[in-house]
Amino acid sequence: DPQRTAFLLRKQWTLYSVTPLYRFSDARLRDYARLLSAFIAAEKQKGWAVEVGVELDIKVAVSSLPDLRGSDQDQAAILVQLSSRSPASPKNSEEKVIWSGWFCCVSGDDLSENVPEDFTCLPLFLASGAESYTSIVGSWFQKTFDCCFRRLAISPLNLSWMAAMWTGCKVDKTASAMELVFSVPRLPQPLDISYAIHPEDAKALWDTVQKTPGEITQEEVDVFMNCLYSHFHRHFKIHLSATKLVKVSTTIASAHCDGIIKFLQSQYLTGVLMLLTELAISQIQ
């Protein structure tokens, strides 16, 4: 249902891998919201504050997103939202969401098949909002469910898979240009190279490379990327293959090697989550 997940699109999410949660129950979400709220209030008392002098009354909501999963084997996604009303606005005004985080698992059978009972597999965590809130919410989950959060980085190898996979996706609306950003190593001043490719050219190239629709091999990804690199070299005499691919942007989504993702098409949301779940699981194992 695209309406319910529309709020996940066009927002920058920071990625984490999460080890299985011990004794987590999706029937107790209201309790967890209460406990997390109390934890945040306690931390505030201790002197942790996002803005000095601003008294923020933070409300916590924990809910389930049943549509975000690959199969019935997967645990339904869990959404945590922190909202508050700024002290300047009137008492009955609506609260604004200041931080969101969600756990999900799309086609995570590799992990869920191998954990003992009592453990819930939600290996991918996405956060949007101030880092201090992410840290507080993360600490509470780590303490309560004995799990471990780690930033999920995306290697240049995986980014090139994403570039190839997402270029091949059909989109209804006008596709936006495919952009690849490369970081040049070993220079006194940091240098980034941005390579923008017309989406139809990119798709045409990928269509000539991919042999079986629905299947992608490492070889095909290499050929695709090498074509793009050769083209660039022909014009600029720079070997992009000697640089580090740090960001890939397509109509479907954009991904950065520091583990930051932006979903741009609801139609492919689950597909991208499946890939990210796989990356999270390999970081855990």
Place this chain on the structure above:
Amino acid sequence: HLATSLPLPSERDHLRPRIDLIAFMIDIKSKYSLKNVEDSLAHVDASFFLGKVCFLVTGVGRVNYCSVEMNAIWKLGETYCSPVLFCELELEGIRVATAQRLLRMLQICAGHIPGVSALSFGSLMRSSADD
């Protein structure tokens, strides 16, 4: 002797001492380095592949910087019947240990170790890697 690619310039051929070991360096962070090595391999005489060639893969410390696929490297080692060594140049301990390994291999390839030939050592290294 260090070279960025092969073939070596022919002008200095007559001054060059005998080459006993070629270590091809592949930086796992650079796809270009793999391509460079693959192109250079074509210029190596077949007799070198009897134990006088090895592949040294650097930058393996950080998985998240990986631009080269591991299978491609294993395939290279298999195709050219040569051992693949891994190291992280930024860590002094590993750098020193790797240098010592290469030196040892060089001594064998140069025939300085009685009873061990480059070929026998090369096949020993490969069979232990397969296990």
